[in-house]
Amino acid sequence: MLKTETITINMGPQHPSTHGVFRMVLTLNGETIVDLKPMFGYLHRGLEKTSEGRTYLQAVPFTDRLDYICSMSNNFAYAVAVEKLAGIEVPIRAEYIRVIMAELTRLVNHMLAIGFLFNDLGAWYTPVVYAFRERERILDLFEMASGSRMMCNYIRPGGVSGDLPAEFLPLLRKMIPHLENFVREIRDYLSDNEIFKARAVGVGFLPADMAMAYSITGPVLRASGVKYDVRKAEPYSIYNQFEFDVPTQVAGDVYARYLQRLDEMDESLKILRQAVERIPDGEYATKVPSRLRPPKGEAYARIESPKGELGFYLVSDGSPNPYRWRNRPPSLINLSALREMCLGHKVADVVTILGSIDITLADVDR
Amino acid sequence: MQVLDDLWIRIAQWLRGVFDSFLPPWAAQLVMDVLGILLLIVWGIVVVLAFTYMERKVIARVGDRIGPNRAGPLGIFQAFADAIKMLTKEDVTPTNADRALFLAAPIVIIIPAVLLYAVLPFGRGMVGVDLSIAVVFVVAMGGIPILTMLMAGWASNNKYALLGGFRTVAQLISYEVPMVVALLTVVLLAGTMSTVGIVEAQATFPFALVTPVAFVVYMLAGLAELNRTPFDLLEADSEIVAGYFIEYSGMKFAMFFLAEYINLFMVAGMITTLFLAGWQWPILPSWLWFLIKVIVVIFLMMWIRSTIPRFRIDQMLGFAWKALVPLALVNLFVVALVAKLLEPGWARTGVLFVSNLALLAAVGFIMARQSRKREEQARAAGEAAIRRYYGSPIR
Amino acid sequence: MYGKGIAKGLWVTLKHLWGTYAKDIKKFPRRYAPGGIAKRPDYDLYGIFTLQYPEERYTMFPRFRGALMHLRNPETGEPNCTACGACERACPHGVISVEGEGKGKDRKVTAYRYDLGRCIFCRLCVESCNFNAIEMSHEYELARYKKDFILQLDDLLKIGDKYGIHKTGEAWGVTE
Numbered sequence: 001m002l003k004t005e006t007i008t009i010n011m012g013p014q015h016p017s018t019h020g021v022f023r024m025v026l027t028l029n030g031e032t033i034v035d036l037k038p039m040f041g042y043l044h045r046g047l048e049k050t051s052e053g054r055t056y057l058q059a060v061p062f063t064d065r066l067d068y069i070c071s072m073s074n075n076f077a078y079a080v081a082v083e084k085l086a087g088i089e090v091p092i093r094a095e096y097i098r099v100i101m102a103e104l105t106r107l108v109n110h111m112l113a114i115g116f117l118f119n120d121l122g123a124w125y126t127p128v129v130y131a132f133r134e135r136e137r138i139l140d141l142f143e144m145a146s147g148s149r150m151m152c153n154y155i156r157p158g159g160v161s162g163d164l165p166a167e168f169l170p171l172l173r174k175m176i177p178h179l180e181n182f183v184r185e186i187r188d189y190l191s192d193n194e195i196f197k198a199r200a201v202g203v204g205f206l207p208a209d210m211a212m213a214y215s216i217t218g219p220v221l222r223a224s225g226v227k228y229d230v231r232k233a234e235p236y237s238i239y240n241q242f243e244f245d246v247p248t249q250v251a252g253d254v255y256a257r258y259l260q261r262l263d264e265m266d267e268s269l270k271i272l273r274q275a276v277e278r279i280p281d282g283e284y285a286t287k288v289p290s291r292l293r294p295p296k297g298e299a300y301a302r303i304e305s306p307k308g309e310l311g312f313y314l315v316s317d318g319s320p321n322p323y324r325w326r327n328r329p330p331s332l333i334n335l336s337a338l339r340e341m342c343l344g345h346k347v348a349d350v351v352t353i354l355g356s357i358d359i360t361l362a363d364v365d366r
Numbered sequence: 367m368q369v370l371d372d373l374w375i376r377i378a379q380w381l382r383g384v385f386d387s388f389l390p391p392w393a394a395q396l397v398m399d400v401l402g403i404l405l406l407i408v409w410g411i412v413v414v415l416a417f418t419y420m421e422r423k424v425i426a427r428v429g430d431r432i433g434p435n436r437a438g439p440l441g442i443f444q445a446f447a448d449a450i451k452m453l454t455k456e457d458v459t460p461t462n463a464d465r466a467l468f469l470a471a472p473i474v475i476i477i478p479a480v481l482l483y484a485v486l487p488f489g490r491g492m493v494g495v496d497l498s499i500a501v502v503f504v505v506a507m508g509g510i511p512i513l514t515m516l517m518a519g520w521a522s523n524n525k526y527a528l529l530g531g532f533r534t535v536a537q538l539i540s541y542e543v544p545m546v547v548a549l550l551t552v553v554l555l556a557g558t559m560s561t562v563g564i565v566e567a568q569a570t571f572p573f574a575l576v577t578p579v580a581f582v583v584y585m586l587a588g589l590a591e592l593n594r595t596p597f598d599l600l601e602a603d604s605e606i607v608a609g610y611f612i613e614y615s616g617m618k619f620a621m622f623f624l625a626e627y628i629n630l631f632m633v634a635g636m637i638t639t640l641f642l643a644g645w646q647w648p649i650l651p652s653w654l655w656f657l658i659k660v661i662v663v664i665f666l667m668m669w670i671r672s673t674i675p676r677f678r679i680d681q682m683l684g685f686a687w688k689a690l691v692p693l694a695l696v697n698l699f700v701v702a703l704v705a706k707l708l709e710p711g712w713a714r715t716g717v718l719f720v721s722n723l724a725l726l727a728a729v730g731f732i733m734a735r736q737s738r739k740r741e742e743q744a745r746a747a748g749e750a751a752i753r754r755y756y757g758s759p760i761r
Numbered sequence: 762m763y764g765k766g767i768a769k770g771l772w773v774t775l776k777h778l779w780g781t782y783a784k785d786i787k788k789f790p791r792r793y794a795p796g797g798i799a800k801r802p803d804y805d806l807y808g809i810f811t812l813q814y815p816e817e818r819y820t821m822f823p824r825f826r827g828a829l830m831h832l833r834n835p836e837t838g839e840p841n842c843t844a845c846g847a848c849e850r851a852c853p854h855g856v857i858s859v860e861g862e863g864k865g866k867d868r869k870v871t872a873y874r875y876d877l878g879r880c881i882f883c884r885l886c887v888e889s890c891n892f893n894a895i896e897m898s899h900e901y902e903l904a905r906y907k908k909d910f911i912l913q914l915d916d917l918l919k920i921g922d923k924y925g926i927h928k929t930g931e932a933w934g935v936t937e
Binding site: 672 | 763764767770771774775777778780781782807808809810811813
């Protein structure tokens with residue numbers, strides 16, 4: 001009788017498709033995966049410990065570098081947590097500005113996710129370039145408002161760091177129909193592609209009950225059919241004043257996650273339209289002392305970042321430095337189901353599944 | 367126009383006259399043959415330079431950006447810059463690698479690629495050697511690179527390269543079969559195996575109109591033989607980072623690269639010869655028509671490369687054995703039947719065209735139904751899981 | 762029908778390919794933007810999108826955060842900085858170090874060291890300054906051949922003279 005042996009392959013930290021320095025030790029039987037062990041920590045920079053030595057305001061640039069693609073969302077989560085801890089009120093115009101920035105960040109992140117999913121699948125850089133072209137326009141808006149394209153440092157505890165410049169809103173109003181055109185073009189180009197469907201349908205199936213057991217959140221959870229969104233479940237900021245749906249998909253595979261991200265982009269555009277119409281005048285921030293001394297206590301605040309539920313847990317002991325500064329990384333917790341999703345598939349599918357979970361290593365390793 | 371058409375033939379005859387004046391006839395013939403061989407080899411290298419540049423420009427323009435535009439005006443010296451770069455790279459042989467095989471693989475892969483240029487008809491009366499079994503020669507020479515790729519994968523002492531080598535052999539052997547069957551269809555219609563004869567048999571209708579199925583099958587099988595997207599799993603940057611030539615650097619890597627583009631021109635040339643009536647169209651000189659058609663076919667291949675993602679290995683092999691081979695065989699049967707019953711002319715062409723389109727539509731519907739079934743299965747599994755979580759059938 | 766999705770995708774890509782050539786023909790024969798300053802691209806899906814650096818550059822938006830610069834008093838020409846040390850305390854990374862002499866209203870800065878290699882361009886130092894002394898410039902071409910990243914007061918004043926801004930936060934609509 002023939003006997004087969006399993007071989008162990010290392011998809012090592014230096015690999016073109018693992019979205020950063022991420023290492024997976026695969027045990028293969030032929031081409032089928034028998035075991036998978038993820039190893040991370042190559043990008044650990046000690047952000048939590050460093051932030052405990054800084055004041056609450058000085059830690060805001062560090063939150064930018066947690067998940068460097070959606071930096072405004074990280075700032076937002078941190079600001080909400082500090083406001084909950086110290087009991088600061090935020091003026092209404094600042095809330096509208098924050099919602100606009102958060103939804104623009106969601107668009108930016110999903111464009112990048114879809115583009116790089118197709119880069120891993122083999123379409124030679126064309127979907128990436130199309131997605132990045134639209135992303136550049138949104139990054140121009142970020143630069144106009146905050147001064148920097150990626151590390152925005154814009155949403156602070158108490159409001160935002162500066163009012164919107166005069167050209168921002170007219171430009172955004174002109175851009176929204178163009179972005180809707182773009183989402184339609186991507187649907188035309190990619191959604192019906194038979195090769196993509198052959199690679200993505202039925203691959204990386206995550207059942208709904210397993211997703212809840214692993215505490216997965218974000219588009220991955222909603223693509224498996226569970227209708228859970230922090231913006232509806234525990235509304236923060238002024239999200240309860242906007243009308244939007246929470247789309248879900250049924251199948252829970254890679255194709256469903258791709259469709260989920262496209263649907264979420266449409267919902268974000270809906271929210272943007274409403275926010276741009278209704279934004280009032282007013283103050284852009286309440287005055288917060290630069291060496292803020294919140295009362296003793298703890299607070300946990302969470303928001304719906306484009307990758308999942310991003311939360312900050314802050315413990316204060318009355319001094320200007322936080323006693324404990326911890327964030328709940330959505331990418332790390334979404335990775336915990338990687339082994340279950342990959343068993344029984346081929347080597348070529350691991351890259352597809354990893355691309356569809358959409359992680360950023362800086363968020364996994366902090 | 368006749369003058370322009372015979373341009374290269376007249377130059378060759380004038381050269382022959384020059385050599386005849388001071389050499390005995392056998393020496394003159396020898397010199398002419400050697401010059402012809404040198405010309406074909408140089409043509410291979412020119413082809414590589416031109417088409418690497420064209421590929422980068424086409425893929426760039428599809429992505430809304432300009433391609434290479436710094437090395438020379440409009441970037442035409444980019445290929446020279448790449449060649450100089452590859453010459454100056456360090457030549458690394460991994461430890462414990464099989465040295466003889468490691469050195470031999472890139473050399474052996476170039477030889478059949480250039481040999482094949484001998485049977486391409488570049489124009490009316492311009493062919494290297496008019497073999498009467500040219501088609502068999504093409505198939506035989508096209509099978510040698512498969513062996514060299516396995517040699518390359520085995521000789522580098524690397525698990526990734528070995529995986530790449532295995533996949534290469536599986537893919538290339540699987541796609542030889544539909545290619546050969548499509549070739550047989552054309553040979554049946556033309557009545558001869560020589561490339562010059564096949565081109566002359568397409569004087570009224572190009573064979574792409576007569577048997578579109580064979581055209582599509584040969585095109586797809588040719589893409590697979592060349593390792594181009596959507597069949598380029600062997601050079602998949604995203605999984606096994608460059609497959610069987612992962613350990614090669616410097617000039618040896620350049621040899622693999624050259625072989626790929628020389629093969630590209632060869633396959634495009636074969637498609638033009640077999641299906642698009644070679645050099646056969648009026649008004650322009652024949653060698654110009656050949657070049658234009660080859661460039662159109664290559665543009666089609668580059669356009670496909672820049673747009674479509676790639677298959678997985680088992681899907682690729684399934685596509686070859688379960689879709690292309692039955693399609694090609696049924697088509698061969700139909701063509702043989704119709705060719706026996708009807709005389710060459712409008713009636714035969716019309717019947718074959720219609721029946722081929724019907725075959726393509728049938729295969730298309732069957733495959734669409736299969737993919738829809740797979741989608742239904744995924745949906746059912748998802749719904750079962752949702753029902754388990756929520757405890758009710760409605761989500 | 763099996764090939765329909767692929768055909769749709771190929772058509773989209775062909776439109777982009779043709780669109781780049783059509784836009785080039787419209788702009789012919791001008792290849793680079795006149796004067797070297799390019800506008801940010803317009804809102805349409807087709808056309809070449811990339812910037813031909815270094816022949817073309819974008820102008821940055823007014824709030825762009827580049828390297829730090831010092832501002833002068835427009836009448837006297839002296840730097841505004843009073844060496845209070847607020848920026849040194851506000852920086853998360855310890856990039857700035859300041860020395861001064863004098864007391865009260867006559868306090869003046871004598872040495873100001875700014876480490877360009879460690880700065881993260883977060884602008885917290887500018888926000889903490891009460892004396893209109895520093896601002897972020899639009900310098901982003903900061904690569905050097907030697908490791909001379911530590912800028913002194915004179916280099917920073919030179920960058921400031923290039924930009925001609927007199928008040929911190931001019932671009933942000935804040936005047937202090």
